[in-house]
Amino acid sequence: MTAARPSHWPMTLFPVIADCLQIGGIPLTRLAARIGQTPFYAYDRRLLDERMALLRRTLPSAIELHYAVKANPMPALVQHMAGLVDGLDVASLGELRVALDTGMAPARISFAGPGKRPPELIAAIAAGITLNLESAHELETVARLGREQRRRPRVAMRINPDFELKASGMKMGGGPKPFGVDAEQAPALLQRIGELELDFQGFHIFTGSQNLRAAAIVETHDRTFELALRLATDAPGPVRSLNIGGGFGIPYFPGDTPLDLQPIAANLERWLPTVKERLPQARVVLELGRYLVGEAGLYVAEVVDRKVSRGHTFLITNGGLHHHLAVSGNFGQVVRKNYPVVVGNKVVGTEREVVTVVGPLCTPLDILADRMDLAKADIGDLIVVFQSGAYGLTASPTAFLSHQACVEVLV
Numbered sequence: 001m002t003a004a005r006p007s008h009w010p011m012t013l014f015p016v017i018a019d020c021l022q023i024g025g026i027p028l029t030r031l032a033a034r035i036g037q038t039p040f041y042a043y044d045r046r047l048l049d050e051r052m053a054l055l056r057r058t059l060p061s062a063i064e065l066h067y068a069v070k071a072n073p074m075p076a077l078v079q080h081m082a083g084l085v086d087g088l089d090v091a092s093l094g095e096l097r098v099a100l101d102t103g104m105a106p107a108r109i110s111f112a113g114p115g116k117r118p119p120e121l122i123a124a125i126a127a128g129i130t131l132n133l134e135s136a137h138e139l140e141t142v143a144r145l146g147r148e149q150r151r152r153p154r155v156a157m158r159i160n161p162d163f164e165l166k167a168s169g170m171k172m173g174g175g176p177k178p179f180g181v182d183a184e185q186a187p188a189l190l191q192r193i194g195e196l197e198l199d200f201q202g203f204h205i206f207t208g209s210q211n212l213r214a215a216a217i218v219e220t221h222d223r224t225f226e227l228a229l230r231l232a233t234d235a236p237g238p239v240r241s242l243n244i245g246g247g248f249g250i251p252y253f254p255g256d257t258p259l260d261l262q263p264i265a266a267n268l269e270r271w272l273p274t275v276k277e278r279l280p281q282a283r284v285v286l287e288l289g290r291y292l293v294g295e296a297g298l299y300v301a302e303v304v305d306r307k308v309s310r311g312h313t314f315l316i317t318n319g320g321l322h323h324h325l326a327v328s329g330n331f332g333q334v335v336r337k338n339y340p341v342v343v344g345n346k347v348v349g350t351e352r353e354v355v356t357v358v359g360p361l362c363t364p365l366d367i368l369a370d371r372m373d374l375a376k377a378d379i380g381d382l383i384v385v386f387q388s389g390a391y392g393l394t395a396s397p398t399a400f401l402s403h404q405a406c407v408e409v410l411v
């Protein structure tokens with residue numbers, strides 16, 4: 001007997017009425033008419049609210065939640081998130097502008113990322129946001145630019161820890177990395193922050209992304225708190241902010257199951273008294289991108305052709321990897337796996353078929369779904385890719401093949 005093939009975790013966040021997916025209470029077909037074009041991304045603000053509410057009622061109330069804008073920088077969405085979270089994390093001058101436009105207090109905005117250039121640093125200092133320092137050179141540059149503006153830059157030190165986030169989709173810490181300052185080098189740089197009289201805020205320790213294993217995140221938090229407490233003894237002032245990163249994953253592929261928040265919440269609860277005692281001024285911050293917005297978004301493309309090639313049915317759509325690189329398997333995947341996909345206006349359908357859904361690009365990489373069991377679709381039907389609210393449009397090569405631009409809506 002062969003083992004049952006793993007299936008996708010059921011996608012139940014968007015209701016289905018009369019076999020048609022509903023987004024924000026609007027049937028998909030009517031939403032498409034309202035938008036006036038396919039392809040598009042649609043984000044559901046009620047689902048954003050619900051995800052934040054889940055975190056607020058599950059995690060200790062003392063934990064601050066920040067939104068990492070790079071997961072989805074659509075201005076209307078960032079504005080909505082700004083009303084729900086305690087802070088925003090940006091990674092470029094463009095994202096900083098979007099964050100400031102929301103009205104979020106500058107003291108609650110932080111800026112991370114290697115290779116920040118002088119215009120970005122100058123803007124950050126002028127805005128009064130917190131710069132997460134990534135290198136010795138950046139530290140010296142920030143101090144010089146601060147003197148030129150006669151302002152005292154707010155800085156935190158991003159640490160490249162001496163451990164890795166296990167079972168993480170993308171490792172961003174541990175070993176040699178372009179991100180942050182190696183933990184071993186931190187004491188010398190902390191001393192330098194003191195000498196240069198920068199406004200020291202604390203530490204930023206971000207280790208990875210897309211982790212679905214609570215036990216691995218718990219272990220990472222343990223190592224992160226231990227490291228922060230160790231480094232704090234060399235800090236040039238009280239630690240006011242301890243950003244312990246994020247990395248919470250969402251289920252994309254067959255066999256993936258949702259992250260269990262309970263053990264993570266219990267472990268944070270366990271650590272808070274120690275943090276309070278040793279770092280009495282420190283706010284503990286989780287910065288999350290994908291987990292906050294990923295499940296609230298859909299990518300929608302329209303079937304423009306169907307053809308059978310040597311017995312294999314292809315649906316050809318007007319959307320593809322130029323809008324959604326990740327669904328094609330080319331954004332950090334080693335072996336391509338299907339995202340959850342349905343025919344949005346015929347979710348169950350009357351007939352089913354196994355098809356490959358592709359985009360219009362002249363490259364074999366342009367696959368939305370490979371040999372998936374879907375409702376039988378005709379030209380004009382709408383293919384929906386779930387789990388598309390994070391690292392979608394802005395993480396895609398939109399100029400490739402010079403097709404019509406994609407639209408994004410917040411519903």
Ligand SMILES: *Cc1c(COP(=O)(O)O)cnc(C)c1O
Nearest residue numbers: 068112209210246247288289290
């Ligand atoms: C990308 C990034 C995040 C968000 O990661 P997610 O996996 O989307 O939660 C948070 N912090 C920093 C510094 C990042 O670079």
